[in-house]
Every structure is written in structure tokens, then in C-alpha cells.
Amino acid sequence: MSTPKVLHITARDNPSLQRLRKLSQDAAAYRKLGSVWLEGDHLARALLQRGQQPTLAVVSEAAYAEPALRELADAAPRVLVLPLALFKSISGLESPAQIGFEVAHVAGLSPLKGVDSVVLDRLQDAGNVGTILRSAAAFGFRQVLALKGTAALWSAKVLRAGMGAHFGLRLVEGLAPEDLDGLDLPLIATSSHAQSQLHQTRLPSPCAWVMGHEGQGVQPALMQRCGLTVGIPQPGGEESLNVGSAAAICLYESARQRLA
Known part of the structure; x- marks a missing residue:
């Protein structure tokens, strides 16, 4: 696995964070923006277990200091490390999971024939x-x-x-x-x-x-x-x-x- 590009972000108006706020707050935003926000280590691990890859990981400073969560975040080519207060601004949960992936969304799929x-x-x-x-x-x-x-x-x-x-x-x-x-x-x-x-x-x-x-x-x-x-x-x-x-x-x- 290649070494990810890690950026420490402190600006609330960072374009990536603005996009993630839209994805977490608007149920249909993924259709316009072409990506999906997966919050929490369970969803992140489920994605990797299926052989799929994120485009971006976002993690709080405290979470990135934990070896297991750091390894999970480093599965993405880009990692944004945020203060917890800033991570909360993009979270859709009352108790933020402090890690999430952004994943490309494939639109326009057609139904497969003959499968359950x-x-x-x-x-x-x-x-x-x-x-x-x-x-x-x-x-x-x-x-x-x-x-x-x-x-x-x-x-x-x-x-x-x-x-x-x-x-x-x-x-x-x-x-x-x-x-x-x-x-x-x-x-x-x-x-x-x-x-x-x-x-x-x-x-x-x-x-x-x-x-x-x-x-x-x-x-x-x-x-x-x-x-x-x-x-x-x-x-x-x-x-x-x-x-x-x-x-x-x-x-x-x-x-x-x-x-x-």
C-alpha cells in the first residue's frame, strides 16, 4: 500500500469539508456531488473488506493517534486530520465516530437480468x-x-x-x-x-x-x-x-x- 498524503486541516471553510457537510446533511447530495460519506469505522472496514477503496479519509486528531484507526485511515490515498471540534461540524451523529471515508458514487447503473x-x-x-x-x-x-x-x-x-x-x-x-x-x-x-x-x-x-x-x-x-x-x-x-x-x-x- 502506498503512503497516503496526510494534511492537517484547521480551517472550517476548507472545500473538502464543505463538500462533506453537504453529503452528511442532505440525503440526496451524493447524486449531485458524485461521492458518498461513510462515517464510522464499521462502514469504513466493510468497504475495504469488499475490496473497494475510498478516495479520502477524514479523522480526528485523537483517532489518528490510535494505531488501529490510523491504519484504517491510511488505506485512503489522502487523509485529512482535524481537531475534534472541526470533525463534529461534518458529522451526522450525536456522538461522532471520529473517522470516515469519502467514496466515489457510480450513478446510472442498469438492472442486471436474471439475478435474485x-x-x-x-x-x-x-x-x-x-x-x-x-x-x-x-x-x-x-x-x-x-x-x-x-x-x-x-x-x-x-x-x-x-x-x-x-x-x-x-x-x-x-x-x-x-x-x-x-x-x-x-x-x-x-x-x-x-x-x-x-x-x-x-x-x-x-x-x-x-x-x-x-x-x-x-x-x-x-x-x-x-x-x-x-x-x-x-x-x-x-x-x-x-x-x-x-x-x-x-x-x-x-x-x-x-x-x-
């Missing part, structure tokens, strides 16, 4: 989106396809909820229902009115699971494209499950049948 996928239909809650990304990665789904109106996949809140799952997935945003027609995959949705129950249904593989808006469910134009709907048994009598919980159950059942 998850479709997010206008999900609004960043925690739900990040949770579903974690489940997708854990259960062997290779890509997540977000329709227009879904929470920004690379926002700081979704990144934190995803806990590193982003780096093992192909993530495509801004799609319309008709963009899914070329997937060469059967689409599956859940419904409380479905005749088939999840645990009694032989699921197609590969497939694309469709997860709908927290309050409105799957939009009609997308539901019409689903060749299969299944119900999740709820013997406790609740009206419905949180979409993150429902997704985990469905993706697990797909993985279980795939490995059986």
Missing part, C-alpha cells in the same frame, strides 16, 4: 430501506432496485441502517414499473388477501421480491406485473407486518428453498 433481486416501491423510511438491504445481502440477493419515490439508498441514514450491506449489492435507483419488464424474472409480492401462503408455496428461483410503500403497499402498475402473490401467516392476529420484517421473512424463505 429486491424491488423497493416508494419506501419512505430510511431504517426500513437499510434493514431490507441487510437482509438482501445476508440471504444471497444480488441487487436492489428502487423505484422513484424511494428513500435515497446512499443517504447517511440508510447507510447506517445497512451496516455495510451496500458494498455487496448492485443498487439501482430512480426506476419506473416498466423498467422492470426486462429483468427476465418472476415478480413476487405479499398480500393479506393471497390464497397461497409463503411456507406452502414453491418459490421460483431466481426471482424478484417486491416490497411496497409502508402505508399504501405496492402500487397497482407494479402489482399487475407480479405473477405471484403470497401471504405471510400471522396467527397472532396483527393486521400487517412492518415491511422490513416482511422482507426478511420472504427473503429467508427464498434462500431456504434455494439451498434445500
Whole structure:
């Protein structure tokens, strides 16, 4: 590994810090600026473990004095070392993690055909989106396809909820229902009115699971494209499950049948 260029920064108006503030404060800023801010050593290590590289590391003076965090920061070609008060000015956390990476964002990806996928239909809650990304990665789904109106996949809140799952997935945003027609995959949705129950249904593989808006469910134009709907048994009598919980159950059942 080459020796990084290390700069000690004390000016609040440094251009790199101004850019990072925008990335941490504006959920969709990565689309305009072409990079993503990963705060915390967990996300930074998850990126490196997937064989990906940051463009910049930012670390507090105290953190850079710790050997483990210094080694982590030095994985980047450029390192900015800041006083803690200045690091707090770019942090999106109440208790700043004192280290973060800036990573180039690749926009304009197209969906891959014929691979296990998850479709997010206008999900609004960043925690739900990040949770579903974690489940997708854990259960062997290779890509997540977000329709227009879904929470920004690379926002700081979704990144934190995803806990590193982003780096093992192909993530495509801004799609319309008709963009899914070329997937060469059967689409599956859940419904409380479905005749088939999840645990009694032989699921197609590969497939694309469709997860709908927290309050409105799957939009009609997308539901019409689903060749299969299944119900999740709820013997406790609740009206419905949180979409993150429902997704985990469905993706697990797909993985279980795939490995059986």
C-alpha cells in the first residue's frame, strides 16, 4: 500500500469539508456531488473488506493517534486530520465516530437480468430501506432496485441502517414499473388477501421480491406485473407486518428453498 498524503486541516471553510457537510446533511447530495460519506469505522472496514477503496479519509486528531484507526485511515490515498471540534461540524451523529471515508458514487447503473433481486416501491423510511438491504445481502440477493419515490439508498441514514450491506449489492435507483419488464424474472409480492401462503408455496428461483410503500403497499402498475402473490401467516392476529420484517421473512424463505 502506498503512503497516503496526510494534511492537517484547521480551517472550517476548507472545500473538502464543505463538500462533506453537504453529503452528511442532505440525503440526496451524493447524486449531485458524485461521492458518498461513510462515517464510522464499521462502514469504513466493510468497504475495504469488499475490496473497494475510498478516495479520502477524514479523522480526528485523537483517532489518528490510535494505531488501529490510523491504519484504517491510511488505506485512503489522502487523509485529512482535524481537531475534534472541526470533525463534529461534518458529522451526522450525536456522538461522532471520529473517522470516515469519502467514496466515489457510480450513478446510472442498469438492472442486471436474471439475478435474485429486491424491488423497493416508494419506501419512505430510511431504517426500513437499510434493514431490507441487510437482509438482501445476508440471504444471497444480488441487487436492489428502487423505484422513484424511494428513500435515497446512499443517504447517511440508510447507510447506517445497512451496516455495510451496500458494498455487496448492485443498487439501482430512480426506476419506473416498466423498467422492470426486462429483468427476465418472476415478480413476487405479499398480500393479506393471497390464497397461497409463503411456507406452502414453491418459490421460483431466481426471482424478484417486491416490497411496497409502508402505508399504501405496492402500487397497482407494479402489482399487475407480479405473477405471484403470497401471504405471510400471522396467527397472532396483527393486521400487517412492518415491511422490513416482511422482507426478511420472504427473503429467508427464498434462500431456504434455494439451498434445500
